[in-house]
Amino acid sequence: MKLEVLGTGCAKCKKLVELTRQAATEMGIPDEILKVEKIDDIVNYGVMITPALVINGTVVAAGRLPEKEEIKTWIRKNIQ
Amino acid sequence: MLAVVADWVTYSLLSLTPHSLFAGAVNFFIYDSLKIVLLLMIIIFAISIVRSFLPPEKIRSILSHEKQYTGNLLAALLGIVTPFCSCSAVPLFLGFLRAGIPLGVTFSFLVASPMINEVALVLLVGLFGWRIALLYVVSGLAIAIVSGIVIGKLRVENLLKDFVFANKGAAPEFSRDMSWNDRIQYARGYTLEILKKVWLYILFGVGVGAWIHGYVPANFLAAYAGGSTWYAVPLATLIGIPLYSNAAGVIPLVSALTEKGVAMGTTLSFMMAVTALSLPEFMILKTVMKTKLIVLFAGIVGLGIMFTGYMFNLILK
Numbered sequence: 001m002k003l004e005v006l007g008t009g010c011a012k013c014k015k016l017v018e019l020t021r022q023a024a025t026e027m028g029i030p031d032e033i034l035k036v037e038k039i040d041d042i043v044n045y046g047v048m049i050t051p052a053l054v055i056n057g058t059v060v061a062a063g064r065l066p067e068k069e070e071i072k073t074w075i076r077k078n079i080q
Numbered sequence: 081m082l083a084v085v086a087d088w089v090t091y092s093l094l095s096l097t098p099h100s101l102f103a104g105a106v107n108f109f110i111y112d113s114l115k116i117v118l119l120l121m122i123i124i125f126a127i128s129i130v131r132s133f134l135p136p137e138k139i140r141s142i143l144s145h146e147k148q149y150t151g152n153l154l155a156a157l158l159g160i161v162t163p164f165c166s167c168s169a170v171p172l173f174l175g176f177l178r179a180g181i182p183l184g185v186t187f188s189f190l191v192a193s194p195m196i197n198e199v200a201l202v203l204l205v206g207l208f209g210w211r212i213a214l215l216y217v218v219s220g221l222a223i224a225i226v227s228g229i230v231i232g233k234l235r236v237e238n239l240l241k242d243f244v245f246a247n248k249g250a251a252p253e254f255s256r257d258m259s260w261n262d263r264i265q266y267a268r269g270y271t272l273e274i275l276k277k278v279w280l281y282i283l284f285g286v287g288v289g290a291w292i293h294g295y296v297p298a299n300f301l302a303a304y305a306g307g308s309t310w311y312a313v314p315l316a317t318l319i320g321i322p323l324y325s326n327a328a329g330v331i332p333l334v335s336a337l338t339e340k341g342v343a344m345g346t347t348l349s350f351m352m353a354v355t356a357l358s359l360p361e362f363m364i365l366k367t368v369m370k371t372k373l374i375v376l377f378a379g380i381v382g383l384g385i386m387f388t389g390y391m392f393n394l395i396l397k
Binding site (some may be wrong): 008039040042043046047048049050062063064 | 135136137140163168170171172174175176243266269270364367368
């Protein structure tokens with residue numbers, strides 16, 4: 001599974017990386033979280049307000065900090 | 081009703097002597113803080129609900145079908161409901177331009193979005209009343225629309241960094257279906273987030289304001305910052321630029337200064353400069369535009385703000 005966090009380094013972006021890591025670890029998923037910080041790459045995902053979470057190339061959340069449980073739901077959907 | 085609570089805390093709970101300077105300042109502080117925090121909760125919540133219907137992708141798709149003038153007007157209006165933080169300025173800017181939204185229309189959005197935000201709005205309503213708040217919104221919209229049209233007419237696309245258009249093409253759309261439950265969750269979360277961020281500044285600002293209200297003689301500042309002092313407006317605008325992150329603390333302070341003789345137009349210029357012209361945002365914008373364009377942008381918006389200040393100093397005598 002490919003987990004990416006898009007953000008230019010704001011406090012919320014770091015928080016999202018942390019939350020995603022926790023969610024993945026708690027679910028026993030060893031994947032690394034890719035931090036996408038280049039503006040060009042962020043915009044290419046169609047995201048205009050950071051932070052955003054991308055799972056397997058699909059933006060699942062943008063412009064807000066989702067709950068850890070939400071992140072788990074998205075990961076679960078992508079496992080199946 | 082709030083006045084009753086404030087009176088009760090001041091005179092019964094703290095048993096301060098009525099009519100003393102100290103009691104007056106305390107009463108003012110309690111009343112204003114309560115009023116502003118309540119207003120903030122209600123208004124931020126309401127705006128967040130509206131906002132959940134208008135994510136930036138939707139705004140982009142609305143604006144990409146608009147041309148000049150109507151595009152500028154719509155961009156400025158939509159800027160009101162968009163949350164703005166300088167860390168989003170660049171991705172928004174790029175996202176808009178690559179979707180084919182004209183540069184001038186994008187600038188109208190970029191000016192209105194931070195200038196007319198819900199925190200400033202609440203503080204204006206709470207401390208100055210509806211009339212001044214409305215003046216602020218209307219002139220803010222006018223400045224955003226006019227500066228966007230001017231920048232559009234100047235045809236300064238060459239002042240953007242080359243990579244801006246290097247990667248043109250429709251950005252992928254992603255849908256976010258929200259139920260009413262999601263919207264309420266989102267609005268509640270956002271309201272709490274903003275309150276957490278600004279409450280300390282507000283208490284500080286209202287506190288200093290209350291002190292000024294109680295202790296500084298009326299009209300003390302009239303000689304320096306009254307309507308007839310020509311340099312007050314540009315000076316207020318300049319001072320406002322580096323104060324961006326503290327809008328929540330600055331407005332209560334300024335409202336107290338207005339009581340002591342600072343002219344209303346000067347006050348409005350100052351608040352507009354605080355919210356619309358921000359040094360950190362300029363630094364961030366350097367990744368997408370040349371310095372010349374940033375100076376041009378700041379200059380045009382700054383002129384608009386000063387014009388507004390002088391105009392209201394003349395009208396609101």
